[in-house]
Amino acid sequence: MTLGLINANPVVQAKKERLVRTQDQYRDDGVDPLDIYDILFPILSFEWTKYVRDIRDPEHPYTLEQLSVVSEESVTIDDELDRILITFTPTIQHCSMANIIGLCLRAKLKESLPLHYKVDIRVSPGSHADENGVNKQLNDKERVAAAMENPNLRQLVDECIYSDEI
Amino acid sequence: MTLELLEVDKLEGHTDRVWNVAWNPAAGAGVLASCSADKTVRIWEQSSLSRSWTCKAVLEGTHTRSVKSCAWSPSGKLLATASFDGNTCVWQNFATDSECISVLQGHESEVKSVSWNASGSLLATCGRDKAVWIWEIQPDNEFDCAAILTDHKGDVKMVQWHPTMNVLFSCSYDNTIKVWWSEDESDDYNCVQTLGESNNGHSSTVWVVSFNATGDRMVTCSDDRTIKIWSTDIERMQSGEGYVPWTHLCTLSGYHDRTIYSVHWSRDGIIASGAGDDTIQLFVDSDSDSVVEPAYKLLLKKEKAHEMDINSVQWAPDKDSELLASASDDKTVKIWKLASEP
Numbered sequence: 419m420t421l422g423l424i425n426a427n428p429v430v431q432a433k434k435e436r437l438v439r440t441q442d443q444y445r446d447d448g449v450d451p452l453d454i455y456d457i458l459f460p461i462l463s464f465e466w467t468k469y470v471r472d473i474r475d476p477e478h479p480y481t482l483e484q485l486s487v488v489s490e491e492s493v494t495i496d497d498e499l500d501r502i503l504i505t506f507t508p509t510i511q512h513c514s515m516a517n518i519i520g521l522c523l524r525a526k527l528k529e530s531l532p533l534h535y536k537v538d539i540r541v542s543p544g545s546h547a548d549e550n551g552v553n554k555q556l557n558d559k560e561r562v563a564a565a566m567e568n569p570n571l572r573q574l575v576d577e578c579i580y581s582d583e584i
Numbered sequence: 585m586t587l588e589l590l591e592v593d594k595l596e597g598h599t600d601r602v603w604n605v606a607w608n609p610a611a612g613a614g615v616l617a618s619c620s621a622d623k624t625v626r627i628w629e630q631s632s633l634s635r636s637w638t639c640k641a642v643l644e645g646t647h648t649r650s651v652k653s654c655a656w657s658p659s660g661k662l663l664a665t666a667s668f669d670g671n672t673c674v675w676q677n678f679a680t681d682s683e684c685i686s687v688l689q690g691h692e693s694e695v696k697s698v699s700w701n702a703s704g705s706l707l708a709t710c711g712r713d714k715a716v717w718i719w720e721i722q723p724d725n726e727f728d729c730a731a732i733l734t735d736h737k738g739d740v741k742m743v744q745w746h747p748t749m750n751v752l753f754s755c756s757y758d759n760t761i762k763v764w765w766s767e768d769e770s771d772d773y774n775c776v777q778t779l780g781e782s783n784n785g786h787s788s789t790v791w792v793v794s795f796n797a798t799g800d801r802m803v804t805c806s807d808d809r810t811i812k813i814w815s816t817d818i819e820r821m822q823s824g825e826g827y828v829p830w831t832h833l834c835t836l837s838g839y840h841d842r843t844i845y846s847v848h849w850s851r852d853g854i855i856a857s858g859a860g861d862d863t864i865q866l867f868v869d870s871d872s873d874s875v876v877e878p879a880y881k882l883l884l885k886k887e888k889a890h891e892m893d894i895n896s897v898q899w900a901p902d903k904d905s906e907l908l909a910s911a912s913d914d915k916t917v918k919i920w921k922l923a924s925e926p
Contacts, residue, residue, distance in 0.1 A: 533914075534891055536842065536860065558757065558789060558807070559843075559860075559893070560652070561739065563601075563621060564668050564694045564712065567649045 441532050449531065451493040454502065457530045458488055461522055461579050488523070492542065500535050502527070507542040516546055518574065520556040521565060526579040586925045589864065589886045592907070593637045595917040598622050602911035604653045604896045610660025613900035613907045615640075615678075617663055618917045619651035625665050627678050628917070637919065646673055646684050653697045653742075658704040668694040672709050674727070685725050690717055690732075699752075701745040706730070708752050710740035716754050716764065718773060730771040733764055735778075741791050747799045749822065755790035761804055765827050776827045779814065784832035786812065794849045802830070803855050805844035811836040811857055811867070813880060834880055839865055842893075850899035854883065854922070858894030858910055863887050864920070890914050 444453065494503040504523055508516045520539045527537050540553045555561055565571050600621035608615035616628045616637075625643040630636070649668035656663050662685075663675045672688040672695050692713040699708045707719040707727065718731040738758035745752055752764040752773065763777040779785045788807035795802045800818035805811050813834045821828045842860030849855050855867040866883040890912035900907040906922040 536893075554757075554788070558739075560696070560741070561712075561757075563650065567668055 441530065444530075444532055448497055449495055449500075449502070449535070451495060454493040454495070454504070454527070455488070458504075458523060458526060461526050461581060500532075501538070502531075502535060503538045503540070505540050505542045507545045516541055516552045517555060518571075520552070521562065521571070522575050522578045524556070524562060525566070525575050529579065587866075587884050588923055588925050589866070589884060589889075589908070589920045590923055591918055592921045593919040595626075595628050595637055595639070595919070596915070597626055597639050597642075598624070598915045598917075600650075601892075601913040601915060602895065602917055603650065605898050605909045605911045605917055606654045606656055606663075607898055607900050607909065608656050608660045609658055609901045610656075612902045613905035615660075616909055616917070616919075617654045617656065618911055619654040619665055620915075621650040623647050623649060623651060623667075625651055625654055625663070625675075627663075627682070641678055641682050643675060643682050643684075646687075647671065649694075652695070655698050655700055657700050658702060662704075664698040664700065664707060666695040666698040666709055666711075670695060670711075672698050672707075674707075674725070676725075686727055688717075688719060688727050690729060691715065696740065697742040697744075699743045699745050701750055701752075702747055706745070706750065708743040708745060708754075710743045710754055712739045714738060714740060714756075716740055716743055716752070716762075718752065718771070720771075731773045733773055733775065735762060735775045736760070738789075741789065742793060744793050744795070747795050747797065748818075749799070751821075753793045753802070755793050755804060757789045759786050759788055759790060759806075761785065761790055761793055763827075763830065777829050779830060779832075784812070784835070786810065789843075791844065792846050792848075794847050794855075796849045796853065797851045801833070801849075803847045803849055805847040805857060805859075807843040809837065809840050809842065809844060809859075811839070811844060811847055811855070813855075836867060836880060836882075839882060839885070845894060846896045846898075848898050851901070851903045854899070855880070856897045856899060856908055858889070858897035860893040862890055862892065862894065864889040864894060864897060864908070864910060866922070886920075889920075890916065890918065 488506045492505040523539055539556045541549055598620040602618050602620045605618045614630045619625045626639050627641040628637050629640045647667040647669050651665050651667045653666040666672045670691050673684045674686040675682050675684050677683050691711040695709050695711040697710050710716045714736045716733040719727040720730045736756045736758055738756050740754050740756045743754045755761045761779040762775050764773045765776040766773045786806040786808050790804055790806045793804045801815045803813050814830045815833045816830045817828045840859040840861050844857055844859040846858045857865045864886040867880045868883050870879045870881040892913035894910050894912050896911040898909050908920040910918050
């Protein structure tokens with residue numbers, strides 16, 4: 419579908435051998451970009467079709483991997499301060515999708531990493547019409563918390579982050 | 585002689601992040617309320633014998649989502665709580681059974697903050713619907729909506745009444761601070777000033793506004809990682825000359841490296857700040873003798889004050905105790921004492 423996918427495939431296959439570590443192991447050993455990609459990888463195959471109403475061709479299933487690119491290169495880690503920056507590139511310019519994708523990334527990381535890690539999530543520069551607006555909302559802790567208390571949104575995010583367990 | 589912020593107690597009990605704390609103004613430094621994403625409000629009391637803190641009451645079952653903010657009335661008899669469920673509740677009777685005596689409905693989405701005016705006759709609330717509501721308390725403890733103010737262009741994070749005058753301040757996701765003024769003590773409030781980037785204002789969401797004791801200075805904090813201090817000629821305003829604009833005095837930057845969620849000005853002039861970098865920092869007027877405009881300096885920095893983001897810092901109301909309360913994402917409230925090392 420997009421050039422980005424062709425590049426991503428070899429990386430995806432190579433990582434299938436890696437074990438997912440526990441929160442305690444992350445606390446002791448630290449976290450590297452490959453760990454973050456492993457945490458996020460399972461949610462990348464979630465199918466968004468039924469949630470995206472106005473994509474022109476409803477027959478085509480869109481996965482998170484197709485809608486946005488998250489690779490090891492888009493993860494920056496500050497080992498000393500335990501801070502993580504994730505940059506993702508929505509390949510489809512759909513306003514609300516970027517926010518929902520961002521929420522899913524945040525929720526998945528919160529489930530997997532020790533609680534004291536600080537995570538910032540941004541769309542990669544130039545990849546979205548309302549880049550500043552999306553970034554501001556995704557990094558406003560109070561807005562994210564309130565959104566996650568909305569049952570409909572919570573259900574959507576849970577379906578996405580737990581999709582590998584179905 | 586060096587100053588230290590000593591941890592006096594850690595209050596555990598909430599099962600989710602604690603958003604806000606408020607000291608009861610009538611109880612010296614003895615009673616504290618905390619509110620949380622666990623949908624409850626806890627009332628904590630300090631034993632006069634053992635000096636330790638215990639949870640005296642849990643206000644639950646009324647709010648159905650996070651309780652974001654709590655504020656005691658000036659008399660200390662009522663507690664107002666603002667929630668993501670869109671309601672603001674007013675509670676009384678904490679010695680026996682806490683009772684919710686009123687539910688203020690009206691906001692279209694999450695309510696973020698609640699504030700009482702100095703006399704306790706007015707309540708203000710604000711929320712994600714970009715509105716600021718002013719409520720009047722009636723003799724039977726009913727609340728009537730006196731004004732709905734909709735100038736902000738984004739989520740309103742906090743409202744705060746001026747300590748001596750019925751002038752209301754609000755700060756927002758739209759990066760501005762707005763001042764609301766009523767000419768003739770009527771219900772007609774208008775936005776008389778907006779402090780934005782063009783007035784040396786903040787470049788991102790403003791989270792809190794707090795006043796010094798005399799009300800001639802205010803401090804604000806922001807997602808832009810700075811603290812700003814503003815001033816006005818309060819005597820001219822109090823003398824009935826009409827509104828006197830606030831001007832920027834000083835910006836403190838480079839002290840916090842994450843969003844600053846809270847600032848609070850103590851009665852004896854110390855500004856405390858709490859941020860997403862897990863630190864609490866204290867600032868004071870540098871009391872410089874020079875004619876150069878007043879600057880503020882760092883008094884002390886407490887690293888790793890909590891395990892996670894600090895959402896609220898509040899000085900105890902009495903001047904002598906030098907106690908500070910902090911609330912965090914780590915689900916705890918801590919009580920600190922400012923003391924000098926021998």
